[in-house]
Amino acid sequence: MNTFSQFLMQLFNGINSGSIYALIALGYTMVYGIAKLINFAHGDIIMVGAYVCLLSINGGLPLPLAIIASIISCTVLGIMIEKIAYKPLRNASRITLLITAIGISYLLQSSFQLIFSSNSRPFPDIINLPPLIIGDITIAGKYYVTIIISVILMTVLQLFVKKTKTGKAMRAVSEDQGAAMLMGINIDKTIAITFGIGSALAAIAGILYCASYPIVSPYIGAMPGIRAFIAAVLGGIGSIPGAVLGGFVLGIIEALTKAYISSQLSDAIVFSVLILILVFKPSGILGQNAKEKV
Amino acid sequence: MKKIITLLLTVFLLLGLTACGSDDQGEDGTIKIGMIGPLEGDYSVYGTAVRNGADLAIKDYNEAHGTNYTLVAYDSKGDNTEAVNAYNKLVDEDEVLAIIGGTMSGESIAIASASQSLQTPIISPSATAADFTSIGSNIFRGCYTDPYQAKILAEFAYNTLGARTAAILYEQTDYSQGITKTFTEVFESMGGKVTNSEGYSTGDVDFNTQLTKIAASDPDVLVLPNYYKDDGLISKQAKALGIESTIIGGDGWDGVLTTVEDPKDIEGAIFVNHYNPDDQKIIELSNRYKETYNVDINAFSILSYDTTTCLLQVIDQSGQDQAKIIENLANVQFDGVLGHMEFDENGDPIKDMSYVTIKDGKYAAYGE
Numbered sequence: 001m002n003t004f005s006q007f008l009m010q011l012f013n014g015i016n017s018g019s020i021y022a023l024i025a026l027g028y029t030m031v032y033g034i035a036k037l038i039n040f041a042h043g044d045i046i047m048v049g050a051y052v053c054l055l056s057i058n059g060g061l062p063l064p065l066a067i068i069a070s071i072i073s074c075t076v077l078g079i080m081i082e083k084i085a086y087k088p089l090r091n092a093s094r095i096t097l098l099i100t101a102i103g104i105s106y107l108l109q110s111s112f113q114l115i116f117s118s119n120s121r122p123f124p125d126i127i128n129l130p131p132l133i134i135g136d137i138t139i140a141g142k143y144y145v146t147i148i149i150s151v152i153l154m155t156v157l158q159l160f161v162k163k164t165k166t167g168k169a170m171r172a173v174s175e176d177q178g179a180a181m182l183m184g185i186n187i188d189k190t191i192a193i194t195f196g197i198g199s200a201l202a203a204i205a206g207i208l209y210c211a212s213y214p215i216v217s218p219y220i221g222a223m224p225g226i227r228a229f230i231a232a233v234l235g236g237i238g239s240i241p242g243a244v245l246g247g248f249v250l251g252i253i254e255a256l257t258k259a260y261i262s263s264q265l266s267d268a269i270v271f272s273v274l275i276l277i278l279v280f281k282p283s284g285i286l287g288q289n290a291k292e293k294v
Numbered sequence: 295m296k297k298i299i300t301l302l303l304t305v306f307l308l309l310g311l312t313a314c315g316s317d318d319q320g321e322d323g324t325i326k327i328g329m330i331g332p333l334e335g336d337y338s339v340y341g342t343a344v345r346n347g348a349d350l351a352i353k354d355y356n357e358a359h360g361t362n363y364t365l366v367a368y369d370s371k372g373d374n375t376e377a378v379n380a381y382n383k384l385v386d387e388d389e390v391l392a393i394i395g396g397t398m399s400g401e402s403i404a405i406a407s408a409s410q411s412l413q414t415p416i417i418s419p420s421a422t423a424a425d426f427t428s429i430g431s432n433i434f435r436g437c438y439t440d441p442y443q444a445k446i447l448a449e450f451a452y453n454t455l456g457a458r459t460a461a462i463l464y465e466q467t468d469y470s471q472g473i474t475k476t477f478t479e480v481f482e483s484m485g486g487k488v489t490n491s492e493g494y495s496t497g498d499v500d501f502n503t504q505l506t507k508i509a510a511s512d513p514d515v516l517v518l519p520n521y522y523k524d525d526g527l528i529s530k531q532a533k534a535l536g537i538e539s540t541i542i543g544g545d546g547w548d549g550v551l552t553t554v555e556d557p558k559d560i561e562g563a564i565f566v567n568h569y570n571p572d573d574q575k576i577i578e579l580s581n582r583y584k585e586t587y588n589v590d591i592n593a594f595s596i597l598s599y600d601t602t603t604c605l606l607q608v609i610d611q612s613g614q615d616q617a618k619i620i621e622n623l624a625n626v627q628f629d630g631v632l633g634h635m636e637f638d639e640n641g642d643p644i645k646d647m648s649y650v651t652i653k654d655g656k657y658a659a660y661g662e
Contacts, residue, residue, distance in 0.1 A: 006510055013502040118338050120523050122555035131534075140534045213499035213527060214555055219336065223497045258503040264466060264493035 005136050010259040011252065016143045016212070018251020019150035023205040024228030025235065025243035026157060027198035033174040033238040034194045036094065040101040041081060042202055043225015044108035047218060049074045049203030050210045051112060054123055063126055071203045078199025079192050087188070112218040123214040126207075146208045153201060154244050160197075161240060170194060174238070234274055236287025245285055250274075324362045325614065327352065327605070328390035330380045330405060331397030332372035336523065339549050340594050341370070344397045344419055346587045347598025355606045363606060366390055370401045377401035378408045385414055391614055392416070394602055397594070399423035399440070399469045406433045415619045417605055419597040422545065423468045427641035432620050434641040436601030440469060443544050443566050444476035444519070446647060450566065451542060452484045454661075457514035461490040461539070463504055463528060465520045473519035473544050489513050494524075501528050502535065509535050518543045522550035530559040540564065548593040550652075557655030564660050568593040568632065570648040571657045575631045600630035 024046060031039045049070045056066035085104050089097050129141030161167035169190045172180040181187050209224060210216055227250065235246025253273055258266045277285070329348050331341030345367045352363045366388045368380035377396050384390045392415040396402035402421030406429040409416055417434040418426065424441050427433045451457040460481055464470035471493075478488045489511040492504035505528070508516065516532060516539040518525045525547055532541070540562065547565035554560055569576050579599065580591040605619075608626055612618035628635045635645045649660035 006506065009506050010503055013500070013506060016502070017500050113334065118334050118336065120336070120553050122526075122553055124555055138536060214530070215499070215523065215527060215553060217336065220499075223499075255503045258492075259507060263504050267495050 002136075009137050010255050012137070012139060012143075013259075014252035014255030015248060016147060016251070017254065018231075018248035019147045020205060020209055020212070020224060020247075021228045021231045021250055022244045022247025023150045023153065023201060023208070024224055025232040025247045026154065026240065027202050027205075028229050028232040029235070029237055029240060029243035030170075030194050030198050032232070033240075034170060035082075035086065035090075035097075035191055037086060037097045038101060038229070038237075039195075039198070040098070040225070040229075041104035041108060042198065043221035043223075043228070044105050045074050045078060045199050045202040045221070046206035046209065046224065047112065047216075047221035048077060048108065049206030050123065050216050050220060051116065052203075053207050053210070054121065054216050057124055057126070067204075067207060070207060071200050074199040074203035074206075075196045078195040078202070082192055082195040087191075109218050109222075116218065118218060120215045120217040123210040123216050125211075125214065127211045142208075142211050146212060149204070149208060153204065154240075157197070157201070158240055166190070166193060230274060234277060234284055236284030239284070239286045239288075242284055242286035249285070324364045325609070326364055326366050326388055326390040327602070328381075328384035328388065328393040328395070329365055329367040330370050330377055330384070330393065330395030330401070331367070332401075333367065333369040335371045337372040337398060337521065339522075339552065339592070340420065341372070341397045342589075343549075343592050343594035344394065344598040346583065346589075347419065347595035348394045348602040350583060350586060350595075351599045351602035352606070355603060359610070361606070361610070363609075365394075370396060370398075372398055372401065374401050374404040378404050381405045381408050381414075385409075385412055390414075391609065391616065392605055392619060394419060394598065394605065396421055399426065399472070400467065402426050403429065403468070406430060409433075413616060413620070415605075415616055415623065417601055417623065419601040420594050423472055431624075431641070432616075434623055434637055436597050436604065436635065436643055437545070437568055438645065438647060439642055440472035440544070441476040442642075443647070444473040445480045447473070447517070447519075447542060447544060447566050448477045448480035448484070448486075450564075450649065451515050451517070452481060452486050455515060455540060455542075455564075457486065457540070459487050459489050459511070459513040460515045460517055461492075461508040461511060461513040462488060462517040462519065463490075463492045463494065463501060463508065464518075465524060466493045466495055469521070469546065470519045474517075477517060477519065498524075499527060501531050505532050505535050505537065508532075509537050512537075513539050515539055516541045519546065521546040522548065523553050525563075526550050526554040526560060529563060530554070533559055545593055548650075551655070551657070552590075557652060560652050561655070562652065564649060564651045567648050567650045569596050570659050571650060572659050579631055596632060600628075600632050600635065603630055604628040604635065 027042045031037055052073045053066050053070040056069045081104055085100050089100060127142040127145050131141055132139040132144055161170060169185045172185055173187055173190045177187060231246035231250040232243045234250060235242030254270050257269045261269055329345055331344045332338050333341045349365050352365050356363055370377035370380050395418055396405050397420050399421045402418045403423060403426055406426055410430050413432045415432055419436045421435055422437055422440040424439050427435055462474050464474045490508045518528055518541060525543055529541055543565040545567050548567055550560060583591040608619055608622045612622045624637055635643050638644055650657050651660040
């Protein structure tokens with residue numbers, strides 16, 4: 001394999017992990033845009049999605065039904081979390097909400113650990129497509145499927161937010177809740193829909209994640225959750241294209257650092273790059289500078 | 295309402311009193327042995343195996359000798375600070391005579407350092423990091439060390455498998471880095487070449503970047519000196535990238551079959567281990583273990599079983615004198631299910647080791 005195809009292969013590895021970060025980052029960024037809340041429980045919804053899918057398959061459901069079951073239960077869970085934990089605190093300080101979000105994250109992890117024990121379980125091979133071979137590059141089926149599904153979902157989401165009435169309502173709430181309410185937009189419903197969509201995306205991300213890395217445990221959501229959160233901040237939290245871009249940038253930087261600088265120091269280098277970007281562009285790559293209102 | 299609260303408080307008080315009461319009674323006849331390991335979390339397979347092994351050994355020993363030992367096990371969650379907390383609780387509150395543990399290398403070093411003022415006899419069935427036993431004369435272990443298994447693994451790769459090039463993909467932990475270091479030294483001193491030495495962070499699940507580099511150098515063996523959860527994932531991704539090198543590893547591999555969906559992904563992998571799965575004594579112990587705890591036995595439980603039995607024998611000779619226990623452990627000649635064991639001047643065991651391979655989706659002795 002020559003140096004160039006080696007480089008392409010590494011770039012592809014980065015795009016693959018980046019597409020999962022991007023998919024998860026969408027959930028963070030949507031919720032932040034509308035509720036001004038960093039929903040740390042988002043990573044654990046990924047884990048719930050993976051478990052529901054695994055249990056449905058083990059229970060004998062065919063794959064499409066298992067995926068639908070997983071999406072529905074995560075959507076319901078996301079809306080429930082919002083109703084029970086966040087809605088009563090809507091006018092509380094941001095730090096209270098943040099701590100509540102961390103609490104929910106631990107609650108989900110611990111309750112799944114109680115129910116299913118902390119042992120890792122193997123996740124079945126659900127994507128069995130032939131590998132794509134271009135020249136001397138081989139791309140396994142589950143990886144290109146992950147990328148394709150992610151890109152489709154991101155496009156659909158972007159269109160939904162830009163073109164539909166509900167999307168318009170979401171943007172209005174995100175800009176100014178008070179004014180949106182005066183215009184007759186149902187704030188509660190809009191926020192609930194946002195949480196629902198974010199959690200549905202998390203369910204799909206969880207299934208794709210476990211299809212690529214076939215191990216399920218109550219903690220699997222933590223690492224990708226944190227990475228995706230960073231991706232969302234990097235791209236400009238609150239912005240949908242920003243989350244997507246941030247996810248891919250983070251994935252690619254990570255892969256190229258591991259490949260060409262040092263796999264031992266990759267985390268240190270990746271995070272230094274992130275700090276640098278945020279020093280020069282504090283609102284993230286695509287984030288808008290918030291003007292202080294006088 | 296007030297009445298209910300008073301009633302509840304009284305009940306709690308009474309419960310507290312009875313708990314204290316039974317504690318006092320316990321000190322009359324029973325001798326407490328402590329145990330520390332990850333009973334929850336990612337590495338819980340190891341911790342529960344050590345606990346079950348020690349538990350079974352104590353039951354067997356009590357039955358055979360009419361003694362009254364009990365096990366007090368605390369969770370370290372695989373975390374060094376939690377492990378030291380567990381140690382303090384064992385010596386302060388439970389006043390144990392000796393400790394089986396820790397289970398993982400990192401936490402064991404933490405406990406060993408914390409035990410230096412009290413000189414509690416500590417014997418770990420599974421801590422393989424080199425430094426562990428040199429921390430103090432009260433520290434022993436029932437398993438061979440990381441450098442020792444790495445040396446054996448390197449010699450096995452070079453001599454038995456005829457490998458001349460090797461790539462290593464290791465987790466950045468004491469355990470995996472320890473094996474990587476010695477393997478590289480020994481393998482290169484024999485004339486082999488380590489083509490890639492790649493690291494990854496704990497919790498990573500994507501190894502494609504490192505494996506893409508490794509695939510380009512096409513080594514004879516791929517060394518995965520990690521715990522089994524990652525080894526299964528790495529092997530699968532390596533296969534998907536078309537890497538056909540023989541995969542070898544250390545004792546962290548034991549338990550790997552519980553986390554792979556399709557054993558084909560690790561078929562043919564070879565790892566050095568503490569026991570031979572075909573041995574009659576091991577088979578008998580495995581069956582009894584499975585009946586009692588409803589899980590399959592692994593190296594950690596067997597080592598823990600042997601180590602605990604050895605410790606109990608020594609305690610019987612020494613009485614409840616911790617200094618005497620340490621002295622007698624240093625000179626013990628023990629014969630258990632894993633064969634003969636004695637300790638060198640560091641507290642490291644002198645014993646044999648086995649090679650295990652994955653054959654038809656099951657563990658088997660290599661070369662038979």
